[in-house]
Amino acid sequence: MPPLINNELCIVCKKCADICPLDVIKYQDGAVVVLYPDECWHCRACVMDCPKQAISMRYPLSHMLLHYDAPKTIKRCDHEH
Numbered sequence: 001m002p003p004l005i006n007n008e009l010c011i012v013c014k015k016c017a018d019i020c021p022l023d024v025i026k027y028q029d030g031a032v033v034v035l036y037p038d039e040c041w042h043c044r045a046c047v048m049d050c051p052k053q054a055i056s057m058r059y060p061l062s063h064m065l066l067h068y069d070a071p072k073t074i075k076r077c078d079h080e081h
């Protein structure tokens, strides 16, 4: 899922377009637009560099799945079966 740009907050400094390693965001006709949303790999560089916090990230569901850390020690079962 691509980033979302809030045009109310954006001052069109073009930093996000400059920083994106995959050219997902482009400057076009006086605004920055998410031109290639499918190419975004969610590195968050644009989010971190935006001086106006105008970019929010939408993560694919697969990025949001919780994971569980297995216990480091395995308890021995004292019961006789």
Ligand code: SF4
Residues within 6 Å of the ligand: 003, 019, 020, 021, 022, 023, 024, 025, 039, 040, 041, 042, 043, 044, 045, 046, 047
């Ligand atoms: S998250 Fe990374 S790849 Fe995606 S638009 Fe921002 S800078 Fe580009």
Ligand code: SF4
Residues within 6 Å of the ligand: 005, 009, 010, 011, 012, 013, 014, 015, 016, 017, 032, 049, 050, 051, 052, 053, 054, 055
């Ligand atoms: S970095 Fe933020 S303020 Fe600058 S053009 Fe991109 S969205 Fe707009």
